[in-house]
Amino acid sequence: MRPLLLLLFLCLASPAVAATGCEDAWFTRNQIMDRAGYCFSTPLGRAMFDNSDCVGTQVRPDPYYQPVIDEILKREAQHNCRVDTGRQWLDLEDVQFRRALSDFPIKDEFEGGCLGWTGAQTPLYAGYREPFRAIGQITQGDYVHFGHNAVHGAGEAGWAYVTIHQPAWGAFKSAGWLYWPGERPCADYAG
Template sequence: MRSLFLTVVPLLTSLAVLPSLVAADEFCEDLWFTRNAIMDRAGYCFGSNLGRAIFDNTDCLGKNVRLNRGDQETVATLQSMEHDNDCRVDTSQSQLSLKDLKHRHALWFLPIRDLSESACIGWLGDQAGLRAGPTLDAPIIGKIAPGDTIGYSYLPHANWDYVQVFDSNWNFKSAGWSDLRITPKTCRQIAG
């Protein structure tokens, strides 16, 4: 009996940790993408399989690119977060598991992933547009429809949130920046 206990308890413990490892991989991939998207926009030429698969090198300038002060600070913050979370993205692969990758490429302003998550489950408001940046001047790149679930996993910027939108079965639908205020009156349920 003791032998069975010694075998089952570690197995159950490892299974309980598995979802957090998957979430950690997605978190690290998210940080990696944002950091490298900033570098891509500055003209960085990617050499890794992953960098070449995710970003377009046709307009790159080289390996030594200049970042403005804000981008330098953001890259430093992302590198610190990657270090603090022991992130190790496999750059020999050719894809990321980010559901919103197409939307992220369309963004004017890149979001920074947060460790906390929350959601508005069952949006009760009207259809709303999601924008490429945290401003009303940014183009609409997605939408929230009544009944959707709105996921919050990113640091807010100037009273705007980068959100991911899911259907009632948690299938990804859309993403973008929103200035909607979530209250108990606008959601069937608030989680997180």
């Protein structure tokens, strides 16, 4: 119970949770539209996505991602999301890693953490479909935050988009898609 209370306290004080689920959802939904060639007109859209390869405002995303967009829109409606698109930043610590993604995460309403990775150095990938391209890593002792829906797996096996921190929820280090075929090697769990 103590680790869970410590995690809650650290998360409430941490910039890692400063980003609301609404900001996370806004970024993912609009990242999909950016990849489809959408031209952003708001200050936030232009700041987050450079418009250098945009083709217009009447674009269609890859049909593969339509279920992701539908789920995000549903959650944004459920939570009455209103992101201020007049500003020029989002409080997403992992934004540079997310720009490199080929598969896009959906924020989970239930989060958890691995308090001290005990496994070998493990790569994090840009996506959960081939070709696999490493964009980050987990090293022994790292804290692993599970804050997005897992995909392609039953139980603990499968893919999860994770963010990596120094021990005791220290500084942000890395992010990406983690594949683990069974129980994750953690000193302790929270969430």
